[in-house]
Amino acid sequence: MRVALLTTTQHGHLNPYVPVVNALRTAGSEVVLLLLSADGGTLDEQRRRALGKAQVHGIGQVEMAPWSGDPAKIGPMLESSPVADQTADALRATAPDFVLVDSLPVTASAMVGAQASGVPYGMIWANLGGVCPSEHRRGRWPYDEQVGDYLTRHGVLWSTRTHSARSPILNLMPTIPALVGDDAVTDDGVQLVGLPGAAGTRGDEVAFAGLDRLDPDRPVVYVSFGTIFYRRPDLLRTVIIGAAATGAQVVAAVGDLAEELALPDEVLTAPYLPQREVLERADVFITHGGYNSVAESIRAATPMLVIPLAVDQPVQAHFVGSAGFGTALEPAGVTEQAVADAVTDLLDPARDYRARLRAAQPECGDSAVRAAELVIGTAETLQRKGEQ
Template sequence: MRVALLTTTQHGHLNPYVPVVNALHAAGSEVALLLLSADGGALDEQRRQALGKAQVHGVGQVEMAPWSGDPARIGPMLRSSPVADQTAEAIRAAEPDFVLVDSLPVTASAMVGAHVSGVPYGMIWANLGGVCPAEHRRGRWPYDEQVGAYLTGHGVGWSTRTHSARSPILNLMPTIPALVGADAVTDDGVQLVGLPGAAGARGDEVAFAGLDRLDPERPVVYVSFGTIFYRRPDLLRTVILGAAATGAQVIAAVGDLAAELALPDDVLTAPYLPQREVLERADVFVTHGGYNSVAESVRAATPMLVIPLAVDQPIQAHFVGSAGFGTALQPADVTGQAVAAAVADLLDPARDYRARLRAAQPECGDSAARTAELVVGTVETLQRQGAR
């Protein structure tokens, strides 16, 4: 059995899919990883080693900036993109029995390529957009309408209830009922498969000696806006100082902004941090709401202050708030005082944030292993049907 997995080079997409690749290998499949280079990104050697036996193929280029620009440009960009043809060609060359496509607007052309390749395909998500009711995507509607028209025009399924693509065969959402609740749209063929972020090498591991310097008498607040959206020095500094004003020990991932931020000496910073390890020590996580960060925080039972900055992050902020796993603060409302008040609320044991997160732990599971199980079962079913 041979499975192709198509995604982008972004950390937020490689992180959850490296374990999926390895789980498919463990289930007896050969795996081809088809990579779209996002903004010129490439696969580094550490990540390549974490992928084990997978064959890695570059497919084409996608750009992130247009998805925060003029929505009217999205349709023409998708229609003129070579990515659809490049994807179909790459899939046919890899000769898989099944393709699992990372479903997000930036991969829309690749979805068309998977559809026209003639190979059976399924969808998987690295955010909660695939189950989020459309009314919570109002800020993205102009983009969604362009994507929906483009996909349906090429025969790809489209859910108007969630403004997201659908496979006719398999749709996998790496999340749990405790996070998305009854508000989630799951009655149109989407299966929940558990949270990403389980233990295991992903190729992004780094050391951080600062963990040994933590004061056990002080609560710990971890601040990170991810690897793409962190470049907002004024906002990041306000958040860090607001969290520090509570008396908490602050650890922050700041990319290359450390000198520019000019933070107090007792704020521990690094360009990039071992997030899963830090979250195990943290009492509060201040995050931009990237889905991997949210999922890893749920796994660590760490309450969140979500400050959604772009794209799918307001969706995650909505679900975190409705689940009672944290609270949200809009970027325009961020002040040192507002951050300090939100962090103090999250640190208050009487507010039960951590208790709700701990109650969700039995649901977390291993989304990579469950994904591999469902993909293998789907391929076996298709093969049996084809043999009749």
């Protein structure tokens, strides 16, 4: 069995698929990773090692800036992109039995290429957009309409209820009922397969000796806005100072902003932190709402303050709040006092945030292993039908 997985070089998309690639290989499949270079990004050596013997092929370039510009330019950009043809050519050359496509707007041209290639394909998501009712994507509607028009013109299915693409064969959503609840749109073939972030190598692990300095008798607040959205020094400093005002110990991932932030000495910072390890020690996580971060926080049973900054993050903020796993603040409403009040609320055991998170643990599962099982099972079923 030969399976291709198509995604971008963005850490928030590549990281959760490293375990999927390895689960497919463990199950006996030969795996080809097809990578779109986002803003010139590359596959670094650490992640390349984590992928083991999986083949890796670059298939083209995508740019992120247009997705925060004029929405009317998105449709023409997708139509003129060479990525559709490049994807179709790569699939015909590598000849997988099945291809799993990371479903997000920036990969829309690749979806068209998969459709044109004739290779059976499924969709998988690295955020909750694929099951989120469209009313919670209001800020994205002009972009979504452009993507939907483009995809449907080229024969790719489009869900108007969620403003996201669909495969006619297999649609995998790495999440759990306790997070998305009855609000999720799953009655059109989407299967929930458990949370990302199960134990195992992800490819970006680092060491951080500062954890040994934490006082076990004081609460810990962990702050991270990810590897892309952290570059908001005023917002980041306000959040950190607000969290520290509660008397909690603050651990923050600050990229290259440490000097510019000029934080008090008692705040522990690093450019990049071993997030899963820190979350196991944290009592509250202040996050931008990237889905990997949300999923790992749920696994650690750490309540969240979500400050959604862009793209799919308001979707995750909606579900975190509705599940009772945390609360949210809009960036415009962030002040030191607002952060301090939110952290105090999240630390209050009477509010039951951690109890709800602990009750969700039996659902978490291993989305990579489950996704591999479903992909292989689907591909084998298609092969048997083709032989009849």
